Amino acid sequence: MGGGSGMRGGSRSFGGMFGDDIFSSFGEGRPMNSAPRKAPPIENTLPCSLEELYKGTTKKMKISREIADASGKTLPVEEILTIDIKPGWKKGTKITFPEKGNEQPNVIPADLVFVIDEKPHSTFTREGNDLVVTKKIPLVEALTGCTVNLTTLDGRTLTIPISNVIHPDYEEVVPREGMPIPKDPSKRGNLRIKFNIKFPTRLTAEQKSGIRKLLTS
Numbered sequence: 553m554g555g556g557s558g559m560r561g562g563s564r565s566f567g568g569m570f571g572d573d574i575f576s577s578f579g580e581g582r583p584m585n586s587a588p589r590k591a592p593p594i595e596n597t598l599p600c601s602l603e604e605l606y607k608g609t610t611k612k613m614k615i616s617r618e619i620a621d622a623s624g625k626t627l628p629v630e631e632i633l634t635i636d637i638k639p640g641w642k643k644g645t646k647i648t649f650p651e652k653g654n655e656q657p658n659v660i661p662a663d664l665v666f667v668i669d670e671k672p673h674s675t676f677t678r679e680g681n682d683l684v685v686t687k688k689i690p691l692v693e694a695l696t697g698c699t700v701n702l703t704t705l706d707g708r709t710l711t712i713p714i715s716n717v718i719h720p721d722y723e724e725v726v727p728r729e730g731m732p733i734p735k736d737p738s739k740r741g742n743l744r745i746k747f748n749i750k751f752p753t754r755l756t757a758e759q760k761s762g763i764r765k766l767l768t769s
Contacts, residue, residue, distance in 0.1 A: 591662035594653055595646075598666040600637060602673040606705040606731060608639040615664065620655040635666060640681070640732035643670040676705070681741025682730045688748045694718040700745055704729065710743075718747050 598611070613633045618626040635647050645668040653662030676683045683705075689698050700712040714724055723744050730741025755763070 588658050588660050590660040593663040593665050595665045597669045599669045599671050601671050603705045605641055609637050611635045618654040639737045640734040682744055684744045686746045690750050694749045
């Protein structure tokens with residue numbers, strides 16, 4: 553009968569709205585096939601100089617992605633993302649922009665993740681929150697003292713007089729001249745100065761005698 557056909561048609565339509573098992577939405581049966589999945593995150597490296605990580609900076613990143621209109625058609629768009637890099641951030645720090653990947657049918661767009669990478673510096677290396685520098689000095693300065701002059705990452709000049717005898721494992725520690733601590737930028741790590749002592753390649757007999765007298769007197 554016509555009424556029977558209408559019921560069967562209505563039943564098919566109802567089932568199509570909810571999948572083959574209408575109870576799956578209530579935790580019974582197999583999961584709904586139409587549930588959108590989350591696309592895996594997209595990671596991009598963000599190189600930063602040590603100066604940028606010391607002082608903090610703002611970077612503008614231009615991205616291209618596809619978005620879907622009301623009909624489901626995808627369109628290419630360009631966006632500018634602003635990344636505020638905080639003083640003291642370390643290599644490996646991640647900045648996430650939720651769902652900034654391409655839009656696709658039945659897919660939740662991927663998160664876009666930028667991962668901080670630290671560019672090598674010509675003077676300093678970083679160890680945790682400390683900055684480390686190695687200075688080459690002659691043996692005479694290692695024995696009698698020296699003055700180390702450094703330009704900091706924010707452009708200041710440091711003058712550090714050292715009167716101690718400098719041995720190969722000696723480190724001069726300058727408190728609070730290292731990297732800012734991200735959770736409390738008012739605090740800083742230390743500056744550690746290491747030394748590469750340049751020894752003479754040869755000495756005359758007279759020089760050897762003089763050194764022996766000085767060191768044994």
